[in-house]
Amino acid sequence: MAELNLTAVDKIYQSRGKPPVHAVRSVDMAIGDGEIVGLLGSSGCGKTSTLRMIAGFEDVSRGEIRLGSRVLNELAPAERGVAMAFEGYALYPPLTVRDNVGFALLRARTPKAEIERRVAEIASLLEIGDILDRYPPTISAGQQQRTSLARALIRRADLSLLDEPMSQLEPQLRAILRARIKDFLIEHKMTTVFVTHDQTEALALADRIAVMEGGVLQQFAAPADLKERPANLFVASFIGEPPMNIMAGEIAGQEIVIRTVQGEKAFTLPAQAGDRPGEIRVGIRPHRVRVGEGPLKGQVVSNQWLGDQTHLGIEVEGVLLVAVTDGTLNIGIGEAVPVALPGDALHLFDAASGAALRHGEVSAA
Numbered sequence: 040m041a042e043l044n045l046t047a048v049d050k051i052y053q054s055r056g057k058p059p060v061h062a063v064r065s066v067d068m069a070i071g072d073g074e075i076v077g078l079l080g081s082s083g084c085g086k087t088s089t090l091r092m093i094a095g096f097e098d099v100s101r102g103e104i105r106l107g108s109r110v111l112n113e114l115a116p117a118e119r120g121v122a123m124a125f126e127g128y129a130l131y132p133p134l135t136v137r138d139n140v141g142f143a144l145l146r147a148r149t150p151k152a153e154i155e156r157r158v159a160e161i162a163s164l165l166e167i168g169d170i171l172d173r174y175p176p177t178i179s180a181g182q183q184q185r186t187s188l189a190r191a192l193i194r195r196a197d198l199s200l201l202d203e204p205m206s207q208l209e210p211q212l213r214a215i216l217r218a219r220i221k222d223f224l225i226e227h228k229m230t231t232v233f234v235t236h237d238q239t240e241a242l243a244l245a246d247r248i249a250v251m252e253g254g255v256l257q258q259f260a261a262p263a264d265l266k267e268r269p270a271n272l273f274v275a276s277f278i279g280e281p282p283m284n285i286m287a288g289e290i291a292g293q294e295i296v297i298r299t300v301q302g303e304k305a306f307t308l309p310a311q312a313g314d315r316p317g318e319i320r321v322g323i324r325p326h327r328v329r330v331g332e333g334p335l336k337g338q339v340v341s342n343q344w345l346g347d348q349t350h351l352g353i354e355v356e357g358v359l360l361v362a363v364t365d366g367t368l369n370i371g372i373g374e375a376v377p378v379a380l381p382g383d384a385l386h387l388f389d390a391a392s393g394a395a396l397r398h399g400e401v402s403a404a
């Protein structure tokens with residue numbers, strides 16, 4: 040059990056004859072004992088590189104990685120007390136699933152009866168009890184992935200690193216296993232860093248989420264904070280489905296002037312006392328756009344019913360917004376609807392830097 044600290048960690052890949060790739064840029068992270076952290080970002084943003092540096096499979100180009108009081112930088116992977124489930128599984132083909140899963144315990148000379156008990160426990164947790172006597176090349180990608188995950192989790196290591204651990208699984212199984220894995224990690228107080236590009240997985244599993252883009256850590260915060268208080272435009276647009284509506288505008292006197300994509304004045308919203316004049320971006324989440332009442336004139340341009348909610352595309356005085364409402368909404372395309380953008384639902388960002396300026400109050404709902 041230990042805290043994990045990354046201090047100004049960089050990864051620069053140098054290969055001969057090719058320009059260097061700066062994959063991770065000055066990442067700082069302090070992860071608490073027993074905390075479950077998700078590294079979230081799109082493909083190529085540096086998630087796997089970060090995880091492999093922690094595990095010791097990639098050198099740290101700059102910076103320091105500590106687990107408790109130990110500096111990990113120069114330690115070999117086996118000396119770090121870290122268990123990792125790899126993106127490509129890395130199972131031993133000549134060993135059965137059972138022996139792959141129990142491998143680390145066998146090497147640590149764990150008594151046979153305990154190995155058997157723990158293999159059975161983790162196999163039942165991950166639904167691989169029926170394939171324990173099979174060999175990796177004869178099982179499906181989803182089964183290989185769960186075998187790899189079992190092999191890492193069974194160790195109950197000081198630190199567990201899981202790279203896209205459920206990417207190959209069917210959505211239903213993924214949802215069930217997510218809950219079971221979370222219970223297992225909490226029960227054994229396992230400090231865990233997992234990588235995913237799936238925000239639902241990150242929101243469901245993690246105590247805190249580190250959002251990465253272009254090798255840069257954009258924000259490291261609890262799921263609710265990422266939603267309610269995104270640090271910048273990137274995080275605001277990345278977290279949430281459908282994404283936050285972002286409008287161009289400026290603060291002028293007591294007003295926020297919202298513009299159309301052509302740059303013409305569309306409508307105004309009230310500014311607040313502390314707002315400084317200048318170019319801004321204004322964000323509002325689709326489920327906070329109020330349809331059916333309000334001072335703005337909207338016209339419906341699309342209406343999609345998705346089973347339990349309705350996504351409406353609405354042109355509001357020349358600005359296209361997406362609104363989400365629960366249930367069905369019988370508004371035809373082309374119909375006029377009044378719209379409100381509640382002040383407490385608005386997020387303001389600096390137009391040039393993208394940094395958040397202020398957030399609406401957190402809604403009780």
Ligand SMILES: Nc1ncnc2c1ncn2[C@@H]1O[C@H](COP(=O)(O)OP(=O)(O)O)[C@@H](O)[C@H]1O
Pocket residue numbers: 052053054060061062080081082083084085086087088089
């Ligand atoms: N061994 C390597 N050599 C050179 N470039 C690499 C290597 N591994 C990863 N990269 C590059 O580093 C960047 C980050 O990759 P990676 O950490 O795998 O991202 P992610 O896991 O978020 O998809 C990408 O541009 C990738 O092409």
Ligand SMILES: [Mg+2]
Pocket residue numbers: 086087088126234
């Ligand atoms: Mg990856």
